[in-house]
Amino acid sequence: MTHPDFLWRNPDPKQAYDVIIVGGGGHGLATAYYLARNHGITNVAVLEKGWLAGGNMARNTTIIRSNYLWDESAAIYEHSLKLWEGLGDELDYDLQFSQRGVLNLAHSLGDVREGRRRVNANRLNGVDAEWLDADEVKKFCPIVNVSERARYPVMGATLQRRGGIAKHDHVAWALARKADAYGIDLIQGCEVTGFEIANGRVLSVKTSRGRIAAGKVALASAGHTSVLAERAGIRLPLQSHPLQALVSELLEPVLDCVVMSNAVHVYVSQAHKGELVMGAGIDSYNSYGQRGAFHVIEAQMAAALELFPLFSRVRVLRTWAGVVDVSPDASPIIGTTPVDGLYVNAGWGTGGFKATPGSGWVYAHTIAHGEPHPLAEPFALDRFTTGALIDEHGAAAVAH
Amino acid sequence: MLLIDCPHCGPRDENEFRYGGQAGIAYPDAPGELSDGEWAGYVFMRDNPKGWFTERWFHAHGCRTWFAVERHTVTHEIRTPVQEIR
Numbered sequence: 001m002t003h004p005d006f007l008w009r010n011p012d013p014k015q016a017y018d019v020i021i022v023g024g025g026g027h028g029l030a031t032a033y034y035l036a037r038n039h040g041i042t043n044v045a046v047l048e049k050g051w052l053a054g055g056n057m058a059r060n061t062t063i064i065r066s067n068y069l070w071d072e073s074a075a076i077y078e079h080s081l082k083l084w085e086g087l088g089d090e091l092d093y094d095l096q097f098s099q100r101g102v103l104n105l106a107h108s109l110g111d112v113r114e115g116r117r118r119v120n121a122n123r124l125n126g127v128d129a130e131w132l133d134a135d136e137v138k139k140f141c142p143i144v145n146v147s148e149r150a151r152y153p154v155m156g157a158t159l160q161r162r163g164g165i166a167k168h169d170h171v172a173w174a175l176a177r178k179a180d181a182y183g184i185d186l187i188q189g190c191e192v193t194g195f196e197i198a199n200g201r202v203l204s205v206k207t208s209r210g211r212i213a214a215g216k217v218a219l220a221s222a223g224h225t226s227v228l229a230e231r232a233g234i235r236l237p238l239q240s241h242p243l244q245a246l247v248s249e250l251l252e253p254v255l256d257c258v259v260m261s262n263a264v265h266v267y268v269s270q271a272h273k274g275e276l277v278m279g280a281g282i283d284s285y286n287s288y289g290q291r292g293a294f295h296v297i298e299a300q301m302a303a304a305l306e307l308f309p310l311f312s313r314v315r316v317l318r319t320w321a322g323v324v325d326v327s328p329d330a331s332p333i334i335g336t337t338p339v340d341g342l343y344v345n346a347g348w349g350t351g352g353f354k355a356t357p358g359s360g361w362v363y364a365h366t367i368a369h370g371e372p373h374p375l376a377e378p379f380a381l382d383r384f385t386t387g388a389l390i391d392e393h394g395a396a397a398v399a400h
Numbered sequence: 401m402l403l404i405d406c407p408h409c410g411p412r413d414e415n416e417f418r419y420g421g422q423a424g425i426a427y428p429d430a431p432g433e434l435s436d437g438e439w440a441g442y443v444f445m446r447d448n449p450k451g452w453f454t455e456r457w458f459h460a461h462g463c464r465t466w467f468a469v470e471r472h473t474v475t476h477e478i479r480t481p482v483q484e485i486r
Contacts, residue, residue: 226448237444239421240473284419285402288450289474293401295415328444385440 007173008052008180013187016213017045019367020205021220022192022228024048026057026168026353027345028220029175029186030360031367036182038361039368044184047207049191053172056222059322060353061245061267061279063258065102065163067122067129072378072390073331074125079375080358081162087357093174095166096272100257102163103132103141105307107152107263115158122160130159141257145309152264152306165258165269165277171356195232201340202232218343218367223288223323225346234337236346237384238325241282242292243350244300246319248311250274259307266303275317278304282324282350292321324349329383331390332359334376335366343367344381402476408463420456422446423468424485450474454481 019035021028024046035041048054064084066077088095106112115131122129134146137157146154176186187209194206195217204213221228223240251274260267268278280300283292297319305312327333327347332355334345345363348355362373372380383389402414428434428442447453453473459465468485471478 224450227450230449235441235445236448237440237446239446239448240450285471286421286448286453286455287473287476289476293414295401295413384444385436387436 007177008186011185011187013045013047013185013190013207013209013212017185018043018215019218020044020212020214020216021046021218022205023220023222024052024186024188025055025220025222026053026172026175026356027222027348027359027363029053029172029179030356031218031220031345031363032179032184032186032360033175033182034360034364035368036179036184038364041368042183045212046179046184046186047190047192047205047212048186048188049208051188052176052186053169056322056324056352057168057172059245059320060168061269061277062165062168062271062353063102063163063260063267063269064097064166064354065160065258066127066354067102067104067118067158067160067163068392069118069121070390070392071125073392074122074127076358076362076375076379077355078125078127079361080355083357083361084166085162087171088174091174091178093170093177095170095174097164097166098272099162099164101140101159101161102258102260103137103157103159105137105144105157105259105261105263106155107261108155111263112155115156119158128160128162130161132157132159141255141259143255143310144259144307150306154307163258165271167272168353192228193231195339195342197232197339200338202342214341216341216343216367218345218363220345220363222346222348222352223325225325225344229337229344232337232339232342234339234342234344236333236344236381237328238333238347239286240288240323240325241285242287242289242321243279243282243324244292244296244319244321245277245279246297246300247271247278247317248276248314249317251276251314254310255308261303261307264303264306266300266307268304268308276311276314282326283321288323290321290323326350329389329391330393332379333381334359334363335372335380336370337381402478404457404469404478405480406459406462406465407467408465409459412459412462416459416461418458418460420458420466423454423456454485
């Protein structure tokens with residue numbers, strides 16, 4: 001038996017690159033891939049302090065949807081969803097991208113009004129969206145408890161049929177393989193410890209494997225963005241929090257769509273392998289510890305049982321946490337920074353996985369041209385000064 | 401779950417408390433005179449250190465006292481601030 005081929009090289013860093021991407025997660029790898037594919041920029045290194053896609057890319061609940069309320073969000077997430085629809089073929093890899101439909105449940109009149117409004121807003125933005133009443137919810141997802149006697153009865157739901165899930169590891173491996181094939185260096189075990197900045201321009205990064213010069217440096221570091229930005233003398237409006245998720249033991253197929261509920265606060269899908277994948281909200285406090293508290297899991301399980309009484313005897317197999325960077329308006333920060341040649345793509349908070357290809361696409365454009373991609377423009381850092389926030393906190397569906 | 405030492409009630413479970421974020425953010429003396437950048441700083445910009453952090457907690461399900469502690473954002477160890485801070 002021979003060992004399967006490696007999907008990418010494991011190169012030593014060169015002395016200089018045109019572009020250095022800090023962070024080898026989904027967004028960093030997608031950015032590298034689109035720098036090469038869309039802009040012909042291949043003298044690129046992706047520096048990853050741990051191993052490729054071992055941070056939030058390995059810890060998320062893989063939900064993909066684009067049914068955001070505001071025009072700016074709908075535009076960027078729908079761009080991303082369209083890319084997902086062709087990504088497996090393009091990367092020649094089975095991403096297990098499954099458009100099984102995403103339900104966002106409504107449990108109160110307020111939820112119903114908000115949901116209907118979002119369906120209408122989505123349609124105006126070319127995003128597929130439907131409103132289902134409780135009977136239609138039951139038809140679409142028979143195991144959801146729509147009894148009127150529930151503590152928080154299901155009064156309806158929005159449905160995005162094109163939403164779904166994908167296999168996160170496959171996405172990372174496929175992007176890494178293609179980026180590597182373009183000649184991009186994916187360098188693991190290489191932590192950025194500082195930046196050399198002269199006359200307001202970044203010249204190089206200091207790393208655990210020595211100094212590496214760079215024409216441009218692009219942060220794609222999720223929960224650790226604040227730590228890196230501080231080393232470059234930049235203050236960002238981000239707070240890092242634990243976000244927990246869990247899987248159950250493997251079950252026979254029982255749930256063939258994604259169910260999210262803002263009010264009781266849980267989101268659930270069943271992975272191809274058979275485990276139920278569930279997530280909820282962040283732990284309240286700031287943390288870089290990649291772990292959260294059990295009472296948060298307990299509240300999440302209570303919510304899951306409220307919706308799916310038949311899960312009451314399912315066993316939890318594994319829980320974990322990632323570190324998510326939350327911005328004040330729950331929208332990402334993409335674009336230039338006060339330091340010339342230094343770019344930021346952060347603040348995706350609890351919902352970055354779905355944006356992986358779209359984020360990489362607009363970030364690569366922003367880096368290549370030195371100015372924001374039109375879809376990224378509204379997400380510039382200066383919105384916190386101008387006041388043009390994109391407030392998706394309550395307006396989107398659940399905690400992303 | 402964190403065990404948080406309320407100055408009034410003593411050590412209590414985390415889920416009795418509400419988190420208040422960074423401590424020591426005072427309301428500006430003359431808000432009308434701030435530039436947009438300074439106002440953004442007051443409203444949105446907060447420290448986000450990997451390490452010791454001085455933060456506020458609110459004993460929502462207890463004595464309803466607001467108080468500050470120092471907590472390490474990796475180990476979650478909690479200690480009382482050397483200087484009193486609000």
